[in-house]
Amino acid sequence: MYKVLIVDDEILFREYLRTVLNWESFGFVICGEAKNGQEALLKASETRPDLALVDINMPIMDGIDLSTELKEKYPNMAIVMVTGYSEFEYARRALKLGVEDYILKPFNPEELFLTLVKIKSQLQKLSEDRKVHKDQLHWLREQFLNMLISQDLTLKDDELVTQFERFGISPSSDPYVVITIEIDNLYQKWDSNQEIQLWKSTISNILSEILTWKGHNLVFFGPEDRIISIAQIDLGETCASMMETESLKRLCDMVKRHFKFTVTVGIGRSHDGFTGIRESYMEALTALQSKLTAGNGTVIEYQDTDLTKQGFYSSVVNEKMMLALRMNDHAELKKHLDDVFQYIREQRLTPDMTYVIVMGLVSLCLSHIVANGQDIVSVLGAGFAPYQEMKRQENLEKTYSWIEEIMSKTLKSNEEGNRTSRSKRIFNEAKLLIEQNYQDPNLSIETITRLVFVNGSYLRKIFNKEAEMSISDYLTQVRMHKAKELIIQKTHTIMTISEKVGYNDPGYFSKCFKKYFGLSPSEVDVMNG
Known part of the structure; x- marks a missing residue:
């Protein structure tokens, strides 16, 4: 249900709005009423409505000022102005503030219904876009964290700090320790992707709850269906490190007793700096390999044993x-x-x-x-x-x-396979980045690889396979077709168009355009004159 706030200084009109429709049958519910703008701001902070029906002419704070403040505080809230004919120009002005629509008094139930249908469609799309963005951000975060433990780590420290902040993580100078958890005999127990993902999520949720490192504890899914934690610790707190080992032993015991299977934990040593994350991860993997002798369902800390000195499998x-x-x-x-x-x-x-x-x-x-x-x-x-x-x-x-x-x-x-593979998702993400940033003259393959967290050769192979063209050719294709659209619109000069599609030099742009289409920008302009 989408929540609706009614704002009008006339009590009879608020009553009319509340009863004119069966709101719930259309997917809406009235969450509050207010008789002026100030009261509406208070109600909005309490109830966080999805839609506000706002009268323009009210005492203390009118509908225009209220809408301005609501849009600043809650940009995703839909606002419909309710106004009379004498205030029509005010309503039109409100549209420039980001107000979604207006409805003129007096109106009948059908007019209100049609307005609500339109607003509901907008709210549904916004909700879907939010979900897509959230899923995309989560996937990119997983990509980034997997890159930190892989050999593909090519970002400089300042670039890594930027990416940490992008995902809401504040890096510190404390050393990093990597923990890897393997569900023992995973594929013998379950062959369904859904079941495997369920149990991985369960273990990762428990891990997030039981670890109490002073710094960040970043839990995610790593290669080969392992659960990974990148933790920051204070080396001065030796007892804290021992406590975490005990917490991990408790995790192994809880899983064995309650879920009737076992997990094995490998712990790397602490290392300074971002590059130390990879080193600690490799040590954690080596520790996991030692479960051959230590047994399943145990916590194994990395040690520079004779096993590793033998050149144990990398x-x-x-x-x-x-x-x-x-x-x-x-x-x-x-x-x-x-x-x-x-x-x-x-x-x-x-x-x-x-x-x-x-x-x-x-x-x-x-x-x-x-x-x-x-x-x-x-x-x-x-x-x-x-x-x-x-x-x-x-x-x-x-x-x-x-x-x-x-x-x-x-x-x-x-x-x-019918579902989207990892390489397909990387391709789609890279394609989207190009389509969103083609105007940037500095956009390059290196920039794109940094944003999707893969190495350049891998991304090139993916593009050649999925698009049957190189990534640079795809970037050129997007720029050229966008340029052609702008030329046909006849609203910009060639110099402006070249800048809008990522070319600083109009002459070079024209040369690229003719090479791509076989016609110069001016010839295309004449043909569509």
Whole structure:
């Protein structure tokens, strides 16, 4: 229901407005009444209406002044002026203040109904736009936080501060610690994307509640369906750090007792600066790999053990393979797979360590399938049981063939998936940024990659795949078509148009325009004269 505030100094007219329609049947509810502008401001602060029906001629504060203040304080509030014929010009002036509409007294129920239908459509669109913006901002925040833990971190410190502030995060000079949580045997328990997302959300909500670091605790979903926390700590508070470890142990215990599955927690060491976030994250991943010996359902703190000194399997390889999966690049994926098995042979790894590495590759595929909105069963079959199947492989060659087949099926699922993939969302976001900022002459691929938090080569590959053109060609296309629209309108000079579409030099703009359309701007102008 949309809330309506009635503002009029005549009690009989307020009564008429309140009873002339069955408001609720149209999706509205009267949330308050006021007899002047001052009283209306107080009511608005208490009830936060979606729509105000405002009379122009009132004592103490008239409708024009009231509308001005309401629009300043609540820009999304819809306002409809209610006025008589003698005040018609005032009502027209009110439209320039941002008032949505006006209705002339006397009016009948049908006229009011039609006005409300129009306002309701505007409110619905505003609500939808807010939701889209909120979802987009949440997705960009996740992208940004994932970039902080990835090897794609190319932003300078001042740029990172700007992005932190963009998402309402105030960075401080305190060191960073990264915590990673893995739901053990995740894909054995659930093959539905919906169930996996539900349990990830549940664990992340618990994590947000139980951690009490002095600084920020940024919880988000990371690669391979892990839950990540980037926390800021005060190294002077040693006991606080120990308390957080105990809180994480309590998390593991709560999940095991109440949800009947286990989670394993890896904790990196504290590091200074933004680049330390990546270092702490890699340590947390290494700690997670140690669950082979520490066991599931435990909290493992990173230690520079003999295991890591042996050159234990690097998670950087997984990042490269994840990128190859997203880009549907079979050759690149196979190259990295060959490198992994070459590493296993050269290091003469034990069966247990080989098992950890290979199951990590399986986890990559499963998380990619889920991220694409598909069920594991539909891609890999109802009988897929990776842990048992891995144990049945007789030698390294057969293990290689087994994981290669899983990866092939995963790649095939890219072509069959119906939902928007991560790469598609990045493409849409980059496209939107171009369409919103093409007027900026300094807009570049580097600027766009910084705003969508991916590296340039990845974005170029996405654009070539999704748009079948380069990102720079798309930027030129947007600018040229917008320029053509402005030329046809005949309201601006060529110099002004060139500036409006991101060109500082009108001569260079004209040259680009002719190259694109085969006609100069002046020739297009004459043809549409």
